Amino acid sequence: MLIHPADAPTRTVAALRDALSTPSQEVVESLARVDGDLMLLGVAGKLGPELALMARRALDRAGRQARVIGVARNPGPELVERLRDGGVELLRADLLDDAALAGLPDVANIVYLAGRKFGTDGAEHQTWALNTYLPGRVAERFRDSRIVAFSTGNVYPLVPVVSGGADEATPPGPVGEYAQSCLGRERVFEHFSHRYGIRMAIVRLNYAVELRYGVLLEIARAVYRGEPVDLRMGNANVIWQGDVNAATLRLFEHCAAPPLVLNLAGPETASVRWIAQRFGELFGVPATFTGAEETTALLSNAARANELFGYPGVPLRTLIEWTAEWVLAGGETHGKDTHFQEREGRF
Incomplete structure (x- = not known):
């Protein structure tokens, strides 16, 4: 097994967070060219904290005094302290409250992270309110801003594995109410x-991974525990969350009307069977399986993003090795599954 240096993100949560929030020189140069403050709506989710901190670090390196503001409904005390220590201003607001939304400061750049996926089944009305009603309220409120809004590869239909994935011209075909x-x-x-x-x-987005959450962690933990890996969704795209954060901040230079639509995804059509077998090699145990690969999967073609920003900085084999080291060390997790195997759209 490859043993990474002492400052690798596999060593501690602090090192992981640092890796996820360290801006590349390209991010620094891009934000240096973008005027105005930056505000992240829904900063308390899985992507938000390190994305906000990367923005702050990049602006500092660029010598810009622009504000970075995070908005969350009910952030925990640890997150409040971490963001404020990192120079991110934190505002508490229920974005579905019109008065609270109106009371947010005017800023030139908005990252829209708010949304709901898990728990949709049985509470569909809440999902539609957050995912579909709220964007209209936000767009009305910030009509003079640039907006980078997160969506999901789930808006595409399942496509043949041999297709190379759905690209931005593929007609949507969302399965289930979340999508x-x-x-x-x-x-x-x-x-x-x-x-x-x-x-x-x-x-x-399809699918961001880090060491505490994501498709790779789920496969790794199953292999490590001797549990069979589900092959119903036999292929997937995975991309390091740090690379997602970097691309997100560089997108302000590419905002357009009508909107630029961009797949942000891992460049490989990665075989779940191969990933599991690789984890088996690293753990010294055999990978076992249940089910069989279908001829279709939820796959995104990232060629356009790769053309704009280059290939992700952290390759798939390194991600697998980092994840294996994290699991072997008993690293903490977010305790949530992606349900990437879901083919009927029920979340």
Whole structure:
């Protein structure tokens, strides 16, 4: 097994967070060219904290005094302290409250992270309110800002594994109400972009991973525990969350009206069977399986993002090795599964 240096993100949570929030020189140079403050709506989720801290670090390196503001409804005390120690201003607001939304400061650049996936089944009305109604309220409120809005590769249909994945020209075909509400989010943002000329970028993410959460962690833990790996969704795209953060901050230079739509995904059509077998080699145990690979999967073609930003900085084999080291060390997790195997859209 490859043993990484003492400052590798596999060593401690602090090192992991540092890796996820360290800006590349390209990010620094990009934010140096973008005027105005930056605000992240929904900063308390899995992506938000390190994305906000990367923005702050990049602006500091660029010599810019612009504010970085995170907005969350009910952030925990640890997150409050960590963001404030990192120079990120934190505001508490329920974005579905019109008065609270109106009371947010005017800023030039918005990252829209708010949304709901897990728990949709049985509470569909809440998912539609957050994923589809709220974007319209945000677009009305920040019609003079640039907006980078997160969506998901789930807006695509399952595509043949041999296709190379759905690209941005592939007609949407969302399966289930979560995915349908996310397409609704895109369409609502698109409407207001046309109406007001709002410059936007819509990010179809598929799938961000880090060492505490994601497709690779789920496969690794199953192999380590001797549990069979589900092959129903036999292929996937995975991309390091740090690379997602970097691309997100560089997208403000590419916002357009109507919106730029961009797949942000791992470049490989990665075999779940191969990933599991690689973890088996690293753990010294055999990988076992249940089910069989279908001929279709939820796959995104990242060629356009790779053209804009280059290939992700952390390759797949390194991600697998980092994840294996994290599991062997008993590293903490977020305690949530991605349900990437889901083929019927029930979340």
